[in-house]
Amino acid sequence: MTHWLGPKVLATLGTGLSHYVPDDARECGDVDLGVSDLRWTWDADPVSPKVADPAMRTALIERAAHLVAEEGRDALTLRRLAAEVGASTMVVYTHFRGMDHLRQEVRREGFARLAQHLGDVDVTDDPVADLMVLGWAYHRNATTNRDLYRVMFMERTGDDDCAEPHLDADGAEVEHERPAEDATFMMLVDGVARCLAAGRFRDAEALPLATQLWAAEHGVVSLEIAGILDADEAASNLEALRLNLLVGFGDDPTRIALSATRAHPRMTPRPVDPAG
Numbered sequence: 486m487t488h489w490l491g492p493k494v495l496a497t498l499g500t501g502l503s504h505y506v507p508d509d510a511r512e513c514g515d516v517d518l519g520v521s522d523l524r525w526t527w528d529a530d531p532v533s534p535k536v537a538d539p540a541m542r543t544a545l546i547e548r549a550a551h552l553v554a555e556e557g558r559d560a561l562t563l564r565r566l567a568a569e570v571g572a573s574t575m576v577v578y579t580h581f582r583g584m585d586h587l588r589q590e591v592r593r594e595g596f597a598r599l600a601q602h603l604g605d606v607d608v609t610d611d612p613v614a615d616l617m618v619l620g621w622a623y624h625r626n627a628t629t630n631r632d633l634y635r636v637m638f639m640e641r642t643g644d645d646d647c648a649e650p651h652l653d654a655d656g657a658e659v660e661h662e663r664p665a666e667d668a669t670f671m672m673l674v675d676g677v678a679r680c681l682a683a684g685r686f687r688d689a690e691a692l693p694l695a696t697q698l699w700a701a702e703h704g705v706v707s708l709e710i711a712g713i714l715d716a717d718e719a720a721s722n723l724e725a726l727r728l729n730l731l732v733g734f735g736d737d738p739t740r741i742a743l744s745a746t747r748a749h750p751r752m753t754p755r756p757v758d759p760a761g
Contacts, residue, residue, distance in 0.1 A: 518673050541572070543594075544570050545577065545580060546569055546590060549591050550594075550636045554632040555593070561584075566587075595633035595634065595637040596637060596666055598629075599630075599637075602622040602624065604672070606618045607751070613731065613740070613741065614678035614745070614747040615676055615679070615749035617727060617745060618752060620723065627710065628709065634710065635710065641746060652738035670699065673695045677698070678691040685736045686731075698730060702726075705722050705726065
C-alpha cells in the first residue's frame with residue numbers, strides 16, 4: 486500500500502513505514518515525485534529479506550537481463566523487476582545500491598561468467614588448438630547465458646545521464662573504464678599472441694587478428710541467438726569461419742586439421758564438482 490506524505494508528516498510517523506524510493510529511482514524515471522514529497526510504502530507483510538541472499542541477487546540479475554533482452558531497456562523498472570521475482574521493491578535495495586548499480590552488475594555478471602568459461606580452457610603445447618577451444622568456450626557461454634550475452638553486446642541497459650559515476654579511492658569521479666570487458670578480450674589476444682610466437686601465423690599484431698576472430702564468432706552467435714541459425718548450422722559455420730581465418734593468418738591447412746583433432750575432444754562441458 487503506497488502513500489504520498491510530506492516531510493513533516495513523515496517526521497511524526499517513522500514506525501511502520503518500511504522504505505522510501507531513493508534518489509536514483511526518481512532521477513532515472515522509475516517514479517515521478519514532487520520536490521518536497523517522498524513516496525513511502527507500508528508493508529503489512531514485507532517479503533524482502535533483511536540480509537542479502539545470494540540466490541535472490543542472482544535471480545534479480547538474471548530477471549533484469551531477461552527483461553532487457555526481451556523487451557528493451559525501458560522494461561527494466563523497479564516495480565516491474567520486483568514483481569517478476571515476487572518480492573517487494575525494497576529487495577532491490579537490499580542487494581544493490583539502486584537501479585543504476587543493478588544495471589552495472591548485470592553487465593559485470595555477464596562478463597564474469599564469460600571469464601569463467603574462457604578461464605577453464607587449459608593451455609597446451611598446441612596454441613591453435615587452444616584458440617579453437619577458446620572460441621568454443623565463448624560460444625558455449627553465449628548460448629548458456631543468452632539474456633546476459635544480449636545485454637553485454639547487443640543491448641543498452643540505461644541512459645548515460647543515469648549512469649552511476651565511477652569513483653577512485655578518494656571518491657573523485659573518473660572516466661568510465663571497462664576492466665571486465667577488456668580482461669575477457671585480452672584472453673583471446675593472448676591466445677593469438679601464443680600462435681604468433683609459435684610461428685603458426687605470419688608476423689602481425691595480435692590485437693587486429695583477435696578482433697577478426699571475435700567479430701566472426703560474435704556474428705554467428707548472434708544469428709543463433711536470434712533463431713536465424715540452428716545449433717548445427719551455427720557450429721558448421723563457425724568451423725568454416727575459423728578455418729578460413731586461420732589460413733588467412735598464415736597457418737597451414739594440414740596443421741590446422743591436426744590442431745582441430747586435438748581440440749575437438751576438449752569441446753565438452755566439464756562435469757560439475759558436487760563439492761563445489
